[in-house]
Amino acid sequence: MTFKPQSKNKVFFVLLLLFAFLATPDANAQRKKRNKDKKGDTEKVAPKKKSTEKSIADLTKKSKKIEGLFTIYQDTITGSLQMVVTKEQLEKEFIYFSQIKDGVSEVGAFRGAYRGSKIFTLKKYFNKIEFVAKNTSYYFDPNSALSKSAEANISEGVMASLKIEATDKEKGLYLIKADAIFLKETLSQIKPPRFPGRGPFSFSLGNLDKGKTKINAIKNYPENTDLVIEYVYSKPSVLNGGSNAVTDGRNVTIKVNHSLIQVPDNTYMARYDDPRVGYFTTQVTNMTTPSVTPYKDLIHRWHLEKKDPAAAVSEPVEPITWWIENTTPLEYRETIKEGVLRWNIAFEKAGFKNAMVVKVQPDDAEWDAGDVRYNVLRWTSSPRPPFGGYGPSFVNPRTGQILGADVMLEYVHQTNRVIYDKLFETMSAFSYEDIDKAENELQKFNKQYNYCSLGHLMHENSVFGNTALTLMNASEDEKEVLRNEGLTHLIMHEVGHTLGLNHNMKSSQLHSPAQLADKNYIQGKALTGSVMDYEAINVTNDRTQQGHYFTTTLGPYDLWAIEFGYKPVTTYKELDDILKRSTEPELIFGNDADDMRSPGKAIDPRVMVGDLSNDQITYSVNRINLVNEMTAKLRTKYSDYGKSYQELVVAYSILQGQKSSALNVISRFIGGIYVDRAMQGQVGGTQPYTPVSYADQKRAMKALKDYLFAPNANDVPKDLYTHLARQRRGFNFFGGPEDPKIHSAALRRQMGVLYHILHPNTLQRIVDSELYGNEYKLPEYMRDLNKAIFNADINTSVNSFRQNLQLAYTDMLIQMLTGKVSGRFSNVAKSMAIYNLKTIRRFAANNLGDLGTKAHKMHLKTLIDNAMKEIK
C-alpha cells in the first residue's frame, strides 16, 4: 500500500530535477552564487572553522604510529587505520600482492594460497588520493609515435578514491583513512564468484560483515607494508554449512595478508618466453611491431647476479634463501633440505654456485611464513587438502622478476590413507553432453592459481608402491627408501615451480621399459627428462630388478631449462644457442595445455600423466599385468588379525586406480599426433605434426580390447568382493549403501577411455589426419572397436560387466546420431555409427545365451530399433 505514494514522490522528484536542468543558466549561476555566499557567510560568522582544520599531528594523536614504506597510524581506542602518502610516492608504481593466511578450501581460500600481484599507483585528484591498478599487458616502444596513444582502449582500475584528511605541506605528506582500503575487498576480490552450474545448495560465503571484519596484524618495513585482515562473511542461515572444517557456515573467516611493496630498483633484465621451453610467464603484447608474433611474454625468474661477473661460476650476490617452516616434522627436514639443494647442480651449469640456500625457521622466530620477505617450505596437515603440493611465486608484473615464493606440502601425502575413493560411488547416468563441462571448469580454476596436482598423484603412486612392497614381503627399510624418494621428488618438483618452471608432461620419454626395469642401468640416473612431470611410479614386475621408484635427480631438461632462464647473457644469440638444443630427444617438452589427461583435449600421446618410458603402451601393459597379479594376492596379504578391512579396501582401490591410469595412457595413441615445436630449419627438427603409426594405433586398440573390454577384464577372486568392507565410523554409511559398487567402478574405467576415443575431437582428428599420414582410418578403427566390445561373446552368454559395457557403448553410438551433441560429429563418424549399430542389431538377433543374455539382446535391439526411427 505504501508503494504508490512513494513512487509518486519519486516522479515528483524527477520532475523537480528536470526543472532544475531546464532552468536558465542564469538561475543556476544565481543558485551557485547563493550557496557560495552562504558558505562565505558561515566562514565569516564562525572564523574558528579555519583554525579547526586539523593537522596530521592532531588527527593521529590518539594513534600508534607504525613506520615503514607507508606510515600507518592505528587508533588505540577504535583500532581504525590512517595512512600517510608522501608527495614522492605520488605517480610512482608499487606492487600489490596478497595471499591467504588462513581460510576454507571450499572456496579456494586456503592457507598459503597466492592471489597474484599487480602494479598500482597513487594519484592525487584535488582533495583525494586515488589507488589505481595499472594494466601491464601491453608494450609500446617509446620511440614509436604510437606510444603516445598507449592508453587507447586500455582500462585502468580505480580501486579506491579517498579524501585527504590532513596535509603537511612542508614535508609533503597526505593523511588518508585506510579502513576503506584494507577492511573491504578494495585491493582484491576475496569472496569468489559462484561457479556457473553450481546449484543453490553448494557451499558459498555470505556478505562481508563490516562489524566483524578486523585487523589482525600490521607489519611495516622499509620496502613493504603488510597487513593481515580477518574478513568475516555472514548470512543468517545456510543450506550448506560446508565440511567439518567450517565451524559455523553462517560466519566464515578468511584471513588475508596484503602487501604493498616497493618496486625493486636493480639491474634485473627481463627475459622473454620461447615455445620450446616451459616457464610461467606474464603475457605482454608488443603493440608497436608489425610482427605476426608480437609477444614479449616475461618469464618468471629470480634476480641472480654474479658476485664475480668475470668468473665462469660465481656465487650470487644474493642467493635464493629457503626456510623450512618450524611446523615441519623433524624426520622430513633433512630430505627436504637435500631436495631443494639438488637444484644447485642446475644453477652451476648456468654459472652460479650455491644459488639456493636452506635454513630452518627457529621455533621462536618473530616472523611467520606469511611474511613476504621469507621464502618458506611450509608444512600443513589440513582437513581437505586443496592441492597436491603447491609451489607458488609472485613477481614484479613489469619485469617477471620473482620477488617471493613458498612451497606448501600436506602431511596426508606421506600417509597411506586414501583421500578419494571411487569404489563406493555409484556412477551417474552417462551423457555425452557433460563430456567437456566438468573438466574445463576445474582446469580453468587450477590454471588461475597454478595449482599442482603432483602431490595427489604422488600419493596414489606411493600407496601403490607401498602395496606392492607389502605384497612382496619387503622390509620397513625398503619402504623407507620408497618414502624418501617420493618426498624428494615432490620437493624438487614444487621447488622447480618456484624457480619459474611449469610442468613438462612430455619428459617421461627418457628411457625404454627395459632400461627402467634394469636395476644396474637405472641406478643413480634420472627416470625422466624433468622432475616437472607427473609420471608413473617405477615398480618393476621383476622384483630383483627394482631400481628407483621415483626420479630424485634433475633430468637433462631441468638443467637446460635453468640454463635458458638463468645463465647471464649479453646477446640474444647466446640464448638462441641454448634454445637450438631443444630438438635433442632428452629435452623434449610439453606442458599442461598440451597434456592429454582430459578426454578429447590434446593430441600428443607422449604428453600424458601417469605414464613412463618411450614405449608407454608396453610399460602400461606391464603395469596392468602387475596389478592383476597383485590383486590375486591381496586377500591373503591383508589379513591382519584384529584389524578391520579398511587397508584391504585402500589397497584394492589403489590397484584399480593404477589400472585405469595405464589404460588411459594406452588410449591416447588412437588418433594421436606427435607434435614437434622446433623452429623451421632447426637442426634435428621434423615437421610439426606426425600421426601415430598404424602399428602403434593397432597395438593400442589390441591392448584396450584385451585389458579393458574383454569379458574377463574385470575378474578378481570372488572372496575379495566379500571382504571389501570399509570400517564403520559413526553414521557415515547414511551417505549411501555401504557395499562396494563393483559394476559402477568397472564401467567408470571403461567409459573413461570411451570418452576419449569416441570424443568428437578425436574422431574428427582421425579423419583429418588421414590427409597427412594417418593410416588407421576411421572405418577400420570404428569396426575394430565394435569387435572389441562384441565379438568375444556373440555366441555365448554375456556377463554382467560386458552387458553394461555393450549397452553404454551402444548408447554412445546412438547419441552420436540423435543426442544433443550429435552436431559435433562429422558425417563420416555418423555413418560408421549407423554401420556399427546395424552390426550390433544383427549380433543381438541371434538370440543365443542364457536368459539374462537374451534379455540383454532384446534390450539392445529395442534401443537400436527406436533410435533408427529417430534418424532422419
Ligand SMILES: [Zn+2]
Ligand atoms: Zn606441479
